[in-house]
Amino acid sequence: MSETKNVLEIRDVAVHFGGRGGLLGQSGPVVKAVNGVDLDIPRGATVALVGESGCGKSTLSNTIVGLQAPASGSVRISGEEVVGADKRKLNDIRRKVQMIFQDPALSLDPRSTVGATIAEPLIVRGIAKGKELKARVATLLQQVGLRPEHADRYPHQFSGGQRQRVVIARALALEPDLVICDEPVSALDVSVRAQILNLLVALQKRTGVSYLFVSHDLGVVRHICDRVVVMYLGRFVEMADRDTFFSNPKHPYTKALMSAVPEADPVVQRSKERLILGGELPSPANIPAGCAFHTRCPLATEICSKERPELTPRPDGARVACHHA
Amino acid sequence: MSTAVLVLRQRLRQVPISVVIVSIIFLVIVLLAILAPWVAPTDPAKQNLLARLKPPGFELRGVTYWLGTDDLGRDLLSRTIYGGGVSLSVAVLSVVVSTLVGVTLGMVAGWFRGKIEIVIMRLVDIMMSIPAILLAVLTVAVLGPGFLKLVLVLGLTRWPRYTRVAYAQTLQIANLPFIKASELAGAGAARILFHHILPNIAGPVLIVATAEFGLMILMEAGLSFLGLGIQPPASSWGSIMSVGRQYLERAWWIVAFPGVCLFLLVFSVNVLGDWLRDQIDPRSRSR
Known part of the structure; x- marks a missing residue:
């Protein structure tokens, strides 16, 4: 299972919330946010996940990146099982999945410079330091259409579109196999949406990364995706x-x-x-x-x-x- | 290096005049407190029963008592200068202790949640339901008085407020996408807490700390008044004022001068705290 065709293989994943007894022993209703779904994402492909708010899109993305444990099922990333993996293994696997969030204003630490934000994954994983780190950050900034000297600035000094570019640079720092884009353009001005989408497409061509594109905007989905999955109340109702x-x-x-x-x-x-x-x-x-x-x-x-x-x-x-x- | 100096000089030019004024007041008080043995005109503990309760400007055998004397004929100016050092160091040290304890517990409770959160936050509720001064009195009564014990008692009874603030702020920030991104980057709890959460909750914590600073001086005064704080002949502003309270109609100056100093100190700390909070927020800095 070393070199698999699919970067993501999900089998019968269910995610439930609540139901456990609270402090006083009461037990709330079990919320079945994701209720048994299967999904494959081939290498280099873009799959769209659409559905209205509350259908389980975000819960499913959190489960894929390992921030939310599923109640049952299997999640394999590049052939490696995430569910039940120990902490070190999980950390290794996580390196291959990164995420781009909806609101770029909230996805960057306002107290960290943009350079420090992009460098963080490289620092905590001990991939680069000193001069090499600076060079990598500069390259990443250039890849997303920013200038290396932007590294010393803080997020508030950038526009929404530029911030989203920084978020993309951070997601790509670890050279992931899969990037989950959680409504990456819906918080942006219409005028910059196309720029960001084109950037995502260009980066995919260059790096071969796969995207799971979570969105409710079918216009955007049509523009960028190879395959579409529709979700309703925790289940897939159509895939094509x-x-x-x-x-x-x-x-x-x-x-x-x-x-x-x-x-x-x-x-x-x-x-x-x-x-x-x-x-x-x-x-x-x-x-x-x-x-x-x-x-x-x-x-x-x-x-x-x-x-x-x-x-x-x-x-x-x-x-x-x-x-x- | 030279660019750093330039940036600093440019930043200093933008400091508002009110901050400059309170900084000067604050520095004067701190310097006087540190240099007390050299700037105080007389020994603060030296009594002169012939010069009891004399008003400011009173002269006796060539010695001028600029701020008058107290009930034992001690020079109020010297006592106020020496007392400032005691008040200031008790307040600073106990604020540091309670900030360290409170913020750490609050961040831990807000980040790890679960059982540790229940334990810490219920402890906070218990601590908050006991009047702080009563708790302090009890602890001092058991441990006995003394400068370091006073600092510990004040510090260890006042941490719940910081915990509440740090906890609430941590809960709020922990759910933001940039924290999620750090987790995905592979950052551990320690890095997230100290690199991302602490800088983002520092503003509100600083506000609590500056408010608590004034309260600490007053708590110290209260405990000293009850004989559980600073022991005579040493003096703090609080203990001077406690004594002066008995002579308020006859000798207003005993309460007035340490009181004015106390007001100026607490006021300047609060203004400085506000300004500092804005400074540590990169958003309020000019580019």
Whole structure:
């Protein structure tokens, strides 16, 4: 298992919160944030994970980087098992997965210079020090389109887009196999989004890194990803290659997401069929029986509230979890 | 090196005038306290029963008592100068002790959570529910009075406030993405606590420390008044004022001069603390 094709292999991962007794012995409801998912990310690929807030996207990303222990299942990074690994091993594996966060204002320590922030992974892992460290930081800054002399500045002296570049430089410092991008452009001005996305694409071409791109912006997803996974209440409801996904969405939830994307052309926008979901996202502490989506689904019939549909392959390669689509 | 000097000079030029003034006041008080044996006109413990409770400017056999005398005819100016050193060192040392203890416990509770958090924070609740002065009185009564014991007692009874602040701030910061990023970088708990959390909670902690500084001087005064603090013939501002309280109608100066000094010291420490807090925050620095 030394040189695997997939940088990430997730098998049947579930993450639960709460349920343990509190200080006074009361026991809260178990929140099933992630409820048995499988996912592979090939080397050099970009996979998008989409879904509305509270569907478990962030919990899943935290589990992948090892900040959140799963209740069950297996997470392999470049073939190495994360779940149940001891501290030293975990630390070694973590080196291969890094993360880019949504809000660049919060993802940099305001009291550290940008240079110190980028250098931190190299220092704590004893990879470089002194002159060599300075040179590596300068190279990283240049790679993300900043100047080496920016290293002495503090985060507040940069714009949002520049800060996100710093965050990217830090994520790349350890030359990871996989970078999880958690809504990396949604906090940025529209004018700089394209710059950051293009930077991510260019860096992928140069380094061969894989991305797990967590987002709810299908426009961005279409621009950058090879494969799309849709998540609803802790489970995947549809997985497909990008072109299949956008030309022929199958799951009613995916269709609803698609119909919510505004079109640039007003004529197209007006003629677009809007599929509006009723109701709210049910609480992950109380997931509906059967298909979790049946409470809001326009196609729902009796079977949907009784039997949970599995992800099944379709002729065009997509995998969909729905009785009717 | 030369650029560092230039930057420093430029930074000093931007210091507001109020900070310059309070720094001067603070330095004068500190210098007088340190140089007490050389600047005090007489021995602070020397009594002159012929010159009891004399007003400022009183002269006797060629000796001028610029700030008057106390109930035993001791020179108030000398006593105030010597007393400043005692008050200042008790306050500084006990603030240092309580900051170290309190902030460490608070960060540990906020970072590790779990059982250690419950133990530390419930201990804080217990400590906060006992009046500090009562706790201090009890401890001194058991350990006995003395300068170092006083520092320890004050320091070890006043840490819960720092713990609360450090704990709340740590909880808040521990959830921010930049801490997560440090964890992903492979940083251990010690590095995260001292490199990332401590610098980010230093501002609020400093504010508590400057407020506590004034309180420490007053606590020391209170304990000295009860005979549990600084033992005569040594004096602190607190002990001078406690004695002077009995003679307030006849000899206002005994309370007034140490009181004014106390006010100036606490005031300047508070202003300096505010300014310092802004200085350690890179966001408020000009580029």
